[in-house]
Amino acid sequence: xxxxxxxxxxxxxxxxxxxxxxxxxxxxxxxxxxxxxxxxxxxxxxxxxxxxxxxxxxxxxxxxxxxxxxxxxxxxxxxxxxxxxxxxxxxxxxxxxxxxxxxxxxxxxxxxxxxxxxxxxxxxxxxxxxxxxxxxxxxxxxxxxxxxxxxxxxxxxxxxxxxxxxxxxxxxxxxxxxxxxxxxxxxxxxxxxxxxxxxxxxxxxxxxxxxxxxxxxxxxxxxxxxxxxxxxx
Amino acid sequence: xxxxxxxxxxxxxxxxxxxxxxxxxxxxxxxxxxxxxxxxxxxxxxxxxxxxxxxxxxxxxxxxxxxxxxxxxxxxxxxxxxxxxxxxxxxxxxxxxxxxxxxxxxxxxxxxxxxxxxxxxxxxxxxxxxxxxxxxxxxxxxxxxxxxxxxxxxxxxxxxxxxxxxxxxxxxxxxxxxxxxxxxxxxxxxxxxxxxxxxxxxxxxxxxxxxxxxxxxxxxxxxxxxxxxxxxxxxxxxxxxxxxxxxxxxxxxxxxxxxxxxxxxxxxxxxxxxxxxxxxxxxxxxxxxxxxxxxxxxxxxxxxxxxxxxxxxxxxxxxxxxxxxxxxxxxxxxxxxxxxxxxxxxxxxxxxxxxxxxxxxxxxxxxxxxxxxxxxxxxxxxxxxxxxxxxxxxxxxxxxxxxxxxxxxxxxxx
Amino acid sequence: xxxxxxxxxxxxxxxxxxxxxxxxxxxxxxxxxxxxxxxxxxxxxxxxxxxxxxxxxxxxxxxxxxxxxxxxxxxxxxxxxxxxxxxxxxxxxxxxxxxxxxxxxxxxxxxxxxxxxxxxxxxxxxxxxxxxxxxxxxxxxxxxxxxxxxxxxxxxxxxxxxxxxxxxxxxxxxxxxxxxxxxxxxxxxxxxxxxxxxxxxxxxxxxxxxxxxxxxxxxxxxxxxxxxxxxxxxxxxxxxxxxxxxxxxxxxxxxxxxxxxxxxxxxxxxxxxxxxxxxxxxxxxxxxxxxxxxxxxxxxxxxxxxxxxxxxxxxxxxxxxxxxxxxxxxxxxxxxxx
Numbered sequence: 001x002x003x004x005x006x007x008x009x010x011x012x013x014x015x016x017x018x019x020x021x022x023x024x025x026x027x028x029x030x031x032x033x034x035x036x037x038x039x040x041x042x043x044x045x046x047x048x049x050x051x052x053x054x055x056x057x058x059x060x061x062x063x064x065x066x067x068x069x070x071x072x073x074x075x076x077x078x079x080x081x082x083x084x085x086x087x088x089x090x091x092x093x094x095x096x097x098x099x100x101x102x103x104x105x106x107x108x109x110x111x112x113x114x115x116x117x118x119x120x121x122x123x124x125x126x127x128x129x130x131x132x133x134x135x136x137x138x139x140x141x142x143x144x145x146x147x148x149x150x151x152x153x154x155x156x157x158x159x160x161x162x163x164x165x166x167x168x169x170x171x172x173x174x175x176x177x178x179x180x181x182x183x184x185x186x187x188x189x190x191x192x193x194x195x196x197x198x199x200x201x202x203x204x205x206x207x208x209x210x211x212x213x214x215x216x217x218x219x220x221x222x223x224x225x226x227x228x229x230x231x232x233x
Numbered sequence: 234x235x236x237x238x239x240x241x242x243x244x245x246x247x248x249x250x251x252x253x254x255x256x257x258x259x260x261x262x263x264x265x266x267x268x269x270x271x272x273x274x275x276x277x278x279x280x281x282x283x284x285x286x287x288x289x290x291x292x293x294x295x296x297x298x299x300x301x302x303x304x305x306x307x308x309x310x311x312x313x314x315x316x317x318x319x320x321x322x323x324x325x326x327x328x329x330x331x332x333x334x335x336x337x338x339x340x341x342x343x344x345x346x347x348x349x350x351x352x353x354x355x356x357x358x359x360x361x362x363x364x365x366x367x368x369x370x371x372x373x374x375x376x377x378x379x380x381x382x383x384x385x386x387x388x389x390x391x392x393x394x395x396x397x398x399x400x401x402x403x404x405x406x407x408x409x410x411x412x413x414x415x416x417x418x419x420x421x422x423x424x425x426x427x428x429x430x431x432x433x434x435x436x437x438x439x440x441x442x443x444x445x446x447x448x449x450x451x452x453x454x455x456x457x458x459x460x461x462x463x464x465x466x467x468x469x470x471x472x473x474x475x476x477x478x479x480x481x482x483x484x485x486x487x488x489x490x491x492x493x494x495x496x497x498x499x500x501x502x503x504x505x506x507x508x509x510x511x512x513x514x515x516x517x518x519x520x521x522x523x524x525x526x527x528x529x530x531x532x533x534x535x536x537x538x539x540x541x542x543x544x545x546x547x548x549x550x551x552x553x554x555x556x557x558x559x560x561x562x563x564x565x566x567x568x569x570x571x572x573x574x575x576x577x578x579x580x581x582x583x584x585x586x587x588x589x590x591x592x593x594x595x596x597x598x599x600x601x602x603x604x605x606x607x608x609x610x611x612x613x614x615x616x617x618x619x620x621x622x623x624x625x626x627x628x629x630x631x632x633x634x635x636x637x638x639x640x641x642x643x644x645x646x647x
Numbered sequence: 648x649x650x651x652x653x654x655x656x657x658x659x660x661x662x663x664x665x666x667x668x669x670x671x672x673x674x675x676x677x678x679x680x681x682x683x684x685x686x687x688x689x690x691x692x693x694x695x696x697x698x699x700x701x702x703x704x705x706x707x708x709x710x711x712x713x714x715x716x717x718x719x720x721x722x723x724x725x726x727x728x729x730x731x732x733x734x735x736x737x738x739x740x741x742x743x744x745x746x747x748x749x750x751x752x753x754x755x756x757x758x759x760x761x762x763x764x765x766x767x768x769x770x771x772x773x774x775x776x777x778x779x780x781x782x783x784x785x786x787x788x789x790x791x792x793x794x795x796x797x798x799x800x801x802x803x804x805x806x807x808x809x810x811x812x813x814x815x816x817x818x819x820x821x822x823x824x825x826x827x828x829x830x831x832x833x834x835x836x837x838x839x840x841x842x843x844x845x846x847x848x849x850x851x852x853x854x855x856x857x858x859x860x861x862x863x864x865x866x867x868x869x870x871x872x873x874x875x876x877x878x879x880x881x882x883x884x885x886x887x888x889x890x891x892x893x894x895x896x897x898x899x900x901x902x903x904x905x906x907x908x909x910x911x912x913x914x915x916x917x918x919x920x921x922x923x924x925x926x927x928x929x930x931x932x933x934x935x936x937x938x939x940x941x942x943x944x945x946x947x948x949x950x951x952x953x954x955x956x957x958x959x960x961x962x963x964x965x966x967x968x969x970x971x972x973x974x975x976x977x978x979x980x981x982x983x984x985x
Contacts, residue, residue, distance in 0.1 A: 003673075007669075010665070014661070016520070019523070020714065020717045021654075021714060023524070023527045023528070024654075026658070027524075028524065030520075031520040031521065031523075031524055034514075034516070034517050034520055035511060035512050035514075035517040035518075035520060035521050036512075037517075038512045038513070038514030038516075038517035039511075039512040039513065039514065039517065041514070042512070042513045042514055045797050049797055049832060049834060050834050054833075054834060074852070090481070093481060093484045093485075094480070094484060099484065099488075102481075106447060106448070106481075109448045110448055113448060116837065116838070116841070118393065119389075119393075120837070120890075120893035120894060120897070121893065122389065122392075122393055123389060123893070123897050124889075124892055124893040124897050124918075124923065125893075126607070126611065127389060127392070127644045127645070128644075128645075128897070128921050128923065129917060129921065130611050130614055130615060130618075130644045131641055131644040131645055131921075132917070132920060132921040133615050133618075133619075134614070134615060134618030134619055134621075134622055134637070134640055134641060134644070135619065135622055136619075136622040136623045136625070136626035136627060137619060137622075137623045137627075138623055138626075138627040139626060139627045167615070167619055170615060171612060171615060171616070174608050174611060174612050175612070177581065177582050177583075177608065178605055178608055178609070179415050179416050179582075179586050179601055179602075179605055180414060180415070180416070180602060180605045181414075181416065182416050182417075183416060198580065199572075201565075201913075202565075202568055202569035202572055203569065204913060205565065205566060205568075205569050205910075205913045206569035206570070206573065208909045208910065208912055208913050208929070208930065209545070209566065209569065209570070209909060209910045210957075210958065210961055211909040211930050211931070211932065211954065211958065212542075212771060212908050212909035212910045212930055213542075213545070214720075214724065214953075214954055214957040214958070215770045215771040215908075215909065215930060215931040215950070215954065216767070216768075216770050216771070217720075217724050217957070218724055218770060218931070218950045218953045218954065218957075219769065219770025219771075219950075220770075221724050221725055221728065221953070222728070222770075222946075222950070225725065225728060226728075228665075228669065229665060229668045229669060229672060230668070230669075230671075230672030230677065230678070230679070231668065231672075231677075231679060231680045231728075231729075232679055232680075232728045232729070233678075233679030233680070233681050233729075334868065335868070337753060337755050337756070338753070339753055344873040346870055346871070346873075347870075515767070516767060541884050542767070542884075542910065553713075565913075565914060566910045566911060566913070566914060
């Protein structure tokens with residue numbers, strides 16, 4: 001069975017990779033198998049993990065035994081019925097005549113996630129980042145703990161350049177995404193600096209992602225030449 | 234075992250025998266045990282107790298937690314410390330002290346939860362060595378308090394309120410019909426051009442709304458833009474193909490396109506087959522969309538919404554069939570691929586701006602303008618903060634130090 | 648012969664050769680292949696000369712077929728598996744920071760590890776997971792595993808199997824429920840994290856194998872994040888490290904280290920710089936660096952040579968592509984001037 005599983009995985013991998021040469025029947029077969037199995041797999045996972053695993057065992061908890069062999073009876077969680085009802089209302093979308101009902105559970109989900117995200121994103125992605133961007137550019141006057149005197153300490157050149165780059169990048173990036181003013185004159189020039197910073201960031205991100213994609217390919221090659229063919233020592 | 238000597242003669246012999254035996258045993262016990270363990274086990278390893286045990290109310294909760302802190306035993310603070318564990322004891326309503334939590338050496342804090350506001354609690358902490366213990370002084374009884382407001386987050390609330398009020402103000406202004414200015418977005422002008430190209434070539438348009446569900450704001454933006462694109466497609470009588478990876482997105486998209494065709498006066502040209510559910514699985518969806526691209530060769534591809542690892546695969550495949558590609562996503566990790574492989578890219582918030590611009594919906598327009606207020610606040614605060622920090626730190630200007638401290642306090646979050 | 652015939656012959660050849668090699672592997676008469684250092688260097692020189700030839704052809708106006716690029720990338724990834732060359736790995740500050748944070752934990756400390764990825768991201772994150780779990784079990788740190796992605800706990804199980812094969816760990820005989828637990832998957836994304844901040848048991852009433860939370864000695868007294876000494880999140884997308892930072896770190900003060908795919912890693916640096924993350928492992932590179940620090944070589948180190956070669960090929964083709972772009976720009980005015 002294991003041999004069969006390895007061969008099927010290897011042939012499907014090669015089928016998908018063959019797309020790099022050109023579209024062909026082997027790729028089409030692999031694609032169809034993958035799409036079909038993934039749809040079925042996710043249906044099963046979502047059913048057993050959510051519908052059964054969370055809802056059914058929550059409202060009809062099974063008998064449990066502790067280490068001493070005593071029966072533990074968990075109280076049913078009746079709130080799950082509310083969630084189930086909202087879920088059924090969501091499925092009404094599939095029936096055109098009463099599809100409007102699905103807007104209610106959708107509104108609930110969008111509203112609750114918006115409320116949660118508002119604080120999380122606002123706190124972590126705006127407030128903390130603004131706080132992190134406010135920094136001295138050139139140096140500081142730390143207090144000597146033994147003498148109590150303050151002595152000027154210039155920041156290293158590397159840090160000064162870094163702080164200036166961060167400041168210019170953040171500010172010009174914010175200017176670029178400011179939609180209430182046309183990008184003209186000084187404002188437009190600042191926005192251009194912003195897009196320059198964005199492109200440099202995207203280039204760095206692209207490089208990191210190339211590494212990520214190569215890692216996935218390396219994983220597949222390890223499977224083909226290692227697990228399947230056994231050629232790797 | 235102790236060695237004894239009784240007085241009477243008949244027992245003397247017995248005693249002497251016993252003495253001989255017990256002496257042997259005593260001697261055996263007094264000889265150093267090669268392993269040293271017997272002597273070590275019986276020797277008491279004394280420890281000093283923890284000190285300065287303080288119990289305080291855990292702030293900003295429902296009145297069900299208390300914080301306990303202490304200075305660890307001095308025997309825990311020296312190298313090779315003798316403390317092996319701490320045990321926290323708690324008394325409820327001046328009742329018996331019971332152990333509630335065991336902690337590792339080096340611990341100096343414990344959060345006691347699931348308490349009752351109406352009860353009073355007192356604690357002490359005991360340090361244990363291998364065979365000794367020392368308890369701290371017990372704390373005075375304390376009750377947990379409930380706080381209704383997280384006062385440390387007051388500034389977070391104030392700034393969120395300012396931005397929210399700005400959003401409401403602009404939504405109201407948009408509803409009244411005021412003209413709210415939004416700058417030109419490059420990718421949008423290409424939408425009509427791209428659809429026109431598809432008409433000339435007689436090939437379909439492929440619209441990919443991302444791979445997340447209807448609860449994601451990027452998908453909502455993509456469906457809003459779809460409405461505009463579908464109206465143009467219906468006017469030009471060309472085909473639109475829309476494979477989706479979520480069933481709810483399928484139904485929302487079908488409604489949108491159907492409405493567009495009805496508005497254009499071509500309800501008979503609409504077909505449910507224009508929007509098809511493929512699979513929830515990410516790469517299964519990608520494989521299917523790639524297949525559609527290569528076989529049907531759409532003239533224009535729209536990639537708008539939330540994408541993950543499949544973004545580069547989709548963009549490259551679209552590039553390989555020489556389609557015009559207009560992409561937009563708010564996920565920074567995917568933007569580089571769209572920028573490299575697509576003809577026009579809506580970067581980040583430009584996707585939402587495009588959605589607002591094309592739909593003209595007051596809520597979207599107002600939200601966009603309100604967000605600009607937030608960005609403006611951030612820009613101003615950063616400039617003032619950096620100037621204040623630099624002047625305060627480099628040139629010791631006292632007032633600037635206060636400004637710097639105030640700004641970092643306001644923007645710190647708890 | 649037509650192109651189609653050639654294609655069918657190639658497919659047949661691949662299937663026949665792979666069958667023979669597979670039978671050889673099973674039968675034991677074909678073993679691992681390894682190039683000597685001399686052959687490895689010859690291979691590298693040949694690839695380099697090929698690239699130079701492509702560059703020259705490109706400058707002369709013959710553009711390279713994209714399938715040649717795919718072929719070179721394929722060779723760059725496959726051939727290093729057989730080369731006997733080792734690559735020096737330099738430790739980056741964020742990886743060192745994570746390792747230092749772990750080193751500072753006393754034995755018996757509780758470490759929460761969240762497996763938020765699935766098999767497609769396993770080549771990058773599985774080496775990190777194996778290495779991290781191995782380090783924790785060797786250092787007598789107690790490991791509590793959860794997953795916010797459905798396949799996360801399965802990946803954790805696979806990583807644990809590898810970690811438990813370590814001889815040093817076997818000598819300590821770690822016990823499930825005492826030294827490590829797998830609490831399984833819970834749907835709900837960041838809502839789960841938020842609930843865990845108050846009560847972990849409410850989100851994971853039973854572990855991956857169905858045992859009650861209260862029956863597990865390791866987690867019996869673990870109520871919420873305040874009882875966790877350090878947390879490590881292996882993340883491939885949503886929900887992931889960003890959600891953990893926003894909820895667990897900013898709201899509950901949890902100490903968190905991140906293990907991310909290379910796609911996600913750049914987005915985590917703002918959190919690292921702001922002190923919201925204590926250490927970061929980015930991609931396979933991060934895994935290799937962590938393996939170097941822990942002193943146990945794993946897949947991360949094994950794959951780094953392929954990674955480096957692939958990057959060099961990409962850089963070479965970026966140069967070739969730009970050369971083609973500028974050469975075509977110069978050629979047009981020359982042709983117009985004729």
